[in-house]
Amino acid sequence: GQNIDQPTEMTATEGAIVQINCTYQTSGFNGLFWYQQHAGEAPTFLSYNVLDGLEEKGRFSSFLSRSKGYSYLLLKELQMKDSASYLCAVSRGGKLIFGQGTELSVKP
């Protein structure tokens, strides 16, 4: 079966750093995606990891450890506009298997 876990909610302060964790157990793995979704809008692609290690893209970084079935998304210099849902998704056989999403609230 497949199981993807991430925290339901997180709160952080503007200007701070926040790490959103994702653990997964899936039969098959073609990579791990992170998407950002603002309320009422479509998910937008943030990052992709298929090999172990850290991928950095501006204020956002994503890490993967395949042996541990673990990923995290790191957001630096938080801004109010970063308040959104963050979706971890495992790619398998042409499908994305999503976690439940982490609702991040950034407070002033």
Next chain:
Amino acid sequence: DTEVTQTPKHLVMGMTNKKSLKCEQHMGHRAMYWYKQKAKKPPELMFVYSYEKLSINESVPSRFSPECPNSSLLNLHLHALQPEDSALYLCASTTAIGAGGQETQYFGPGTRLLVL
């Protein structure tokens, strides 16, 4: 350009109506998807088309009928829906399935559907 467009943005329909949702992309992508998303839940896969052929149907009720007229267009025909079908319907596309590579899915803005 990573744009996927969807029409209409909003749709209200009765349980006896027939309506269609449309999705279009001009990125040359050969795989297209329909998802259903309820509030505070992740997108839930409904259908996958690969090279204009239906490759995955996630046991979706027959009141939802997908169609892929060509490589750029994807439709979702709706008939005799139930109030619980009210949701955001998202379309997505990717380069191709199984060709190796990243297969990032790009999502359209969605159609917010209300069934009365």
